[in-house]
Amino acid sequence: MELTTAEENYLKAIYHLSEEGKKSVSTNDIAASIQTKPASVSDMLRKLGEKEVIQYRKYYGLQITPLGMRLALQTIRKHRLWEVFLVDKLHFAWDEVHEVAEQLEHIQSTLLIERLDAYLNYPKFDPHGDPIPDAFGDVRSRPRIALQEMGIDQSGQIVAVKDSSPAFLRYLDKVGAYIGARIKVLDKVEFDGSVEILVDQKKTLFMSKDVANNILVLTS
Amino acid sequence: MELTTAEENYLKAIYHLSEEGKKSVSTNDIAASIQTKPASVSDMLRKLGEKEVIQYRKYYGLQITPLGMRLALQTIRKHRLWEVFLVDKLHFAWDEVHEVAEQLEHIQSTLLIERLDAYLNYPKFDPHGDPIPDAFGDVRSRPRIALQEMGIDQSGQIVAVKDSSPAFLRYLDKVGAYIGARIKVLDKVEFDGSVEILVDQKKTLFMSKDVANNILVLTS
DNA sequence: CTTATTTTTTAGAACTATCTAATTTAATTT
DNA sequence: AAATTAAATTAGATAGTTCTAAAAAATAAG
Ligand SMILES: [Mn+2]
Ligand SMILES: [Mn+2]
Ligand SMILES: [Mn+2]
Ligand SMILES: [Mn+2]
Secondary structure (H helix, E strand, O other), rough: OOOOOHHHHHHHHHHHHHHOOOOOOOHHHHHHHHOOOHHHHHHHHHHHOOOOEEEEEEEEEEEEEHHHHHHHHHHHHHHHHHHHHHHHHOOOOOOOOHHHHHHOOOOOOOOHHHHHHHHHHOOOOOOOOOOOOOOOOOOOOOOOOOEEHOOOEEEEEEEOOEEEEEEEEHHHHHOOOOOOOOEEEEEEEOOOOOOOEEEEEOOEEOOOOHHOOOOOEOOO | OOOOHHHHHHHHHHHHHOOOOOOOOOOOHHHOOOOOHHHHHHHHHHHHHHHHOEEEOOOOOEEEEEHHHHHEEEEEEHHHHHHHHHHHOOOOOOOOOOHHHHOOOOOOHHHHHHHHHHHHOOOOEOOOEEEEOOOOOEEEEEEEEOOOHHHOOEEEEEEEEOOHHHHHHHHHHOOOOOOEEEEEEEEOOOOOOOOOEEEOOOOOEEEHHHHHEEEEEEEE
């Protein structure tokens, strides 16, 4: 059973929204996340239901099936492997890869993706710190929390970003926050939720609640 | 002005047929070369005419415009660079690349193709010996003739293949004919056009007219 | 427990790409 | 030059994706 490019994009969006812990994924959420209209989503949900990658009862909601999960993870695997390729081999900046990977993820060739994986030395994480599912769709995810949720004096390591938009990533580049950086929370401002951190025991950094919410940390 | 994937495929086919020296490219030729029906071709020719990548008068024929030429060469450049990537970096066999490159050539990103070119060290030829146009669409093509057209005792070097089908390429692998091989024509059979050649001054090889017609040689 | 609001779905249209069958035009034969 | 054959185009359908506007269903408010 083959999915079209559009179907793969919808399914991926549904998978991501499901993972965000939301009780259920709404038509409007999907529409917002892939910049389309709710009417188009309703139509696609019916189709995805027929293809049995989701279980769908109209007006009631949906749930990904095991098959849908497997297919979504395959697409995510391809997306993230291509991102690694673009950064590691073609020297793209981490804020330049998403749009291209969005296209490359739809190339159909099992051989290609296996060879790419080997060529990149079986990477476990993409340039944004997100885990790369293996060929069977298994993902080993690390326990990670938003920087915003850390307490004063708590230490950890930046392992991923929640937001992969160029604007956010370039901001992080500018202030010197990067994946792998060791950090410690020096202060938190009650009033606006902003945070002051120490990066690599050298540099202090102030960041808004918004920013701190989009940085994921492995605490130590 | 952007072309769709289908439009790029048609334009590429038209370009290739034009290059084959045919006086003019027929609707049926195009249909045959991209496995589609003449009716679909007529429809697409009208659209390509409107987009001014070809000049088209119905029932009379068509001609690629300079714009169409430029766009076709861009797609061909991408196709061939990806083929080099697949063979050189991902260790695909030369008969395994075409189908995947057929997809990859449609990825839209100028940065990607520039970086890929640099990463591959600005290759001049693809795995089948076909020249890779530069970023401006310039192709430097070598004077080459079909092995079938060589005379007895004439020497040369295999530089390309006309047919890139897996069946043909695997046959060449099997008998030990490869791009770069130095050859000399030992005998030609009048009756059926078959040829006997010496490869790398070591090995003699018999091949049918059909095979000899699809091997391109740079004579010395 | 009605009424209002929000969410979701359907109806109808547009655009792309493709096909089969019918028609039109061009090229060949007699 | 008329008749036949071949090539090319048009007509009409189907399938996929997306949109706007309208309708229906579910949820929230009074
Ligand atoms: Mn995509
Ligand atoms: Mn990523
Ligand atoms: Mn193609
Ligand atoms: Mn090639």
